[in-house]
Amino acid sequence: MNKTERISRILLLFVVGIMAFPKCIFAYIDPGTGSYIIQIMIAVFIGISFAVRVYWKKIKAFLSGVFKKNSGDEN
Amino acid sequence: MKTKAEKVAGSFRDPSGFLFKKNDILYRQVNEAYRENYDYLMNSGLYERLTESGCLVKHEEVNLSLALSPSAYKVIRPEPVAFISYPYEWCFSQFRDAALLTLKIQKTALEFGMSLKDASAYNIQFHYGHQVLIDTLSFEREIECVPWVAYRQYCQHFLGPLLLMAYRDIRMNQLLKLFIDGIPLDLTSRLLPAYTRFLPAISLHIHIHTMSQKRYADKAVRKDKKRIGRNALLGIITSLENATRKIRYRLEKSEWGEYYEDTNYSRAAFEHKKRIIAEFIEKARPELVWDLGANLGIFSRIAGDLGIRTISFDIDPQAVEKNYRKCVSDKERNILPLLLDLTNPSPSIGWENKERMSFLDRGPVSMIFALALIHHLAISNNLPFARIAESFQKLCRSLAIEFVPKKDSQVQRLLATREDIFDQYTQSNFEKEFGRYFLIHEQVAIQDSNRILYLMQSRT
Numbered sequence: 001m002n003k004t005e006r007i008s009r010i011l012l013l014f015v016v017g018i019m020a021f022p023k024c025i026f027a028y029i030d031p032g033t034g035s036y037i038i039q040i041m042i043a044v045f046i047g048i049s050f051a052v053r054v055y056w057k058k059i060k061a062f063l064s065g066v067f068k069k070n071s072g073d074e075n
Numbered sequence: 076m077k078t079k080a081e082k083v084a085g086s087f088r089d090p091s092g093f094l095f096k097k098n099d100i101l102y103r104q105v106n107e108a109y110r111e112n113y114d115y116l117m118n119s120g121l122y123e124r125l126t127e128s129g130c131l132v133k134h135e136e137v138n139l140s141l142a143l144s145p146s147a148y149k150v151i152r153p154e155p156v157a158f159i160s161y162p163y164e165w166c167f168s169q170f171r172d173a174a175l176l177t178l179k180i181q182k183t184a185l186e187f188g189m190s191l192k193d194a195s196a197y198n199i200q201f202h203y204g205h206q207v208l209i210d211t212l213s214f215e216r217e218i219e220c221v222p223w224v225a226y227r228q229y230c231q232h233f234l235g236p237l238l239l240m241a242y243r244d245i246r247m248n249q250l251l252k253l254f255i256d257g258i259p260l261d262l263t264s265r266l267l268p269a270y271t272r273f274l275p276a277i278s279l280h281i282h283i284h285t286m287s288q289k290r291y292a293d294k295a296v297r298k299d300k301k302r303i304g305r306n307a308l309l310g311i312i313t314s315l316e317n318a319t320r321k322i323r324y325r326l327e328k329s330e331w332g333e334y335y336e337d338t339n340y341s342r343a344a345f346e347h348k349k350r351i352i353a354e355f356i357e358k359a360r361p362e363l364v365w366d367l368g369a370n371l372g373i374f375s376r377i378a379g380d381l382g383i384r385t386i387s388f389d390i391d392p393q394a395v396e397k398n399y400r401k402c403v404s405d406k407e408r409n410i411l412p413l414l415l416d417l418t419n420p421s422p423s424i425g426w427e428n429k430e431r432m433s434f435l436d437r438g439p440v441s442m443i444f445a446l447a448l449i450h451h452l453a454i455s456n457n458l459p460f461a462r463i464a465e466s467f468q469k470l471c472r473s474l475a476i477e478f479v480p481k482k483d484s485q486v487q488r489l490l491a492t493r494e495d496i497f498d499q500y501t502q503s504n505f506e507k508e509f510g511r512y513f514l515i516h517e518q519v520a521i522q523d524s525n526r527i528l529y530l531m532q533s534r535t
Contacts, residue, residue, distance in 0.1 A: 028088060028089050028090060028091070028192065028193075029088070029192070029193055029224065029225065029228055030227075031222070031223075031224040031225070031226065031227060032227045032288060032291075033291040033292075033294050033295065034284070034287035034288035034289070034290060034291035034292065035222075035226050035227035035230075035284065035287070035288065036221075036222045036226075037287050037290075037291055038226075038279070038280075038283060038284045038287040038288075039222035039223065039226055039303060039311055040222060040302075040303060041279075041283070041287070042279055042280075042310075042311055042314060043222075043303050043304070043307035043308075043310060043311060045279065046307065046310035046311070046314060047307065047310070050310070
């Protein structure tokens with residue numbers, strides 16, 4: 001399994017994870033459907049940025065490898 | 076004589092319980108419907124953690140026979156708060172601290188398996204120099220799979236107003252007087268500068284949130300689509316916390332913010348005035364003082380330092396901001412700076428105009444300071460002395476008031492741009508009109524100045 005595949009799997013697991021565990025709670029104020037949906041979007045966004053942060057070093061190493069290779073080709 | 080118990084007008088939204096007053100003591104009835112959550116709050120260690128850290132108001136359980144209805148599970152007596160203030164009376168930093176406290180409480184609640192079911196700015200109050208959550212019934216068992224029910228409310232009550240204050244105008248929290256459940260997000264989104272759409276946190280929590288509200292207005296979402304993981308929920312709270320923390324407000328030079336540097340008082344006059352006020356306090360022995368037109372709160376602190384809880388009101392948001400920052404840095408317990416335009420004080424708002432109290436509803440108080448204020452009311456606002464005296468009498472028992480004669484340079488400054496139509500503005504008229512409502516106990520001329528301080532006692 002290469003790096004890209006690993007990152008994609010982690011992201012997929014995260015998104016599936018946040019969609020799991022159903023139940024509903026009692027709320028005396030109207031939470032608003034749109035406000036629920038945006039939170040799920042933010043959760044995905046946070047998940048992606050978290051995964052990016054965790055794997056940032058690896059991504060950086062991967063990218064610098066690619067650029068090194070390219071500059072090597074030019075020479 | 077025993078008085079009849081009376082429900083607090085603003086306490087009706089949450090079926091978990093309500094506030095009521097009996098013999099001037101405030102109680103909260105906890106309803107049977109809230110039993111499980113209340114027991115969990117008290118037994119999980121969350122109540123202890125939050126009260127020990129000063130985040131939640133302490134309470135004691137009292138006899139159930141005090142309950143007002145058969146639906147009661149418990150009756151509790153919360154520690155009384157000296158003065159109920161509202162978000163449209165807070166300066167920027169007070170507002171931001173209240174927002175951050177709400178998020179801190181939510182994070183702590185999540186640690187204990189509970190969650191805040193509301194995020195109302197009205198639930199945060201000042202208590203001995205720090206902010207506390209006053210609604211003990213705001214917690215519910217956290218079912219770890221749905222988004223935060225109070226997210227919208229947090230954005231409307233806290234995030235939106237703070238952004239408008241920082242990015243548009245510091246006076247924007249006055250909009251909360253119009254919108255009791257916080258500034259609607261579509262309005263916040265419209266009022267914010269266009270470039271905020273490119274700032275990720277603001278874009279998400281305000282602009283895209285608004286679009287999402289419009290897109291899903293009146294649409295129900297399947298329960299199984301409302302799920303979210305615990306870490307994701309914590310991530311949202313952290314994101315709100317970061318977004319709130321980043322909102323800054325820089326003080327500018329304001330009309331009255333530099334008042335003390337710009338005044339015509341000599342050092343001797345200023346010190347003499349302080350001594351007279353201290354003597355007046357000694358004589359009046361108030362439990363609570365309202366300092367009207369307090370500016371940076373120098374005279375409020377004379378009372379505060381004597382252990383008297385003092386509300387330090389001013390019309391200028393910058394002066395209130397400076398005053399509050401000093402309270403925080405000096406860890407002052409007795410001073411509460413608040414915004415107030417005395418010529419148009421906070422109205423009573425909400426259902427039947429009773430949910431949030433007006434400024435006058437929150438009086439009377441044992442003592443009022445009206446120092447270097449009379450010329451602003453009588454000349455800038457054209458108020459006759461009689462109307463001012465009548466109003467002050469409704470508000471207090473003792474009054475420390477300064478008369479500033481027409482020849483004073485500050486009065487001359489007010490008259491510089493307008494015609495002098497104030498023939499009645501004389502010391503003798505002042506004494507005559509105030510004398511109808513108050514007994515003049517003492518009058519002292521301030522050394523090295525032409526101003527006079529009076530200590531008066533209400534005639535009623």
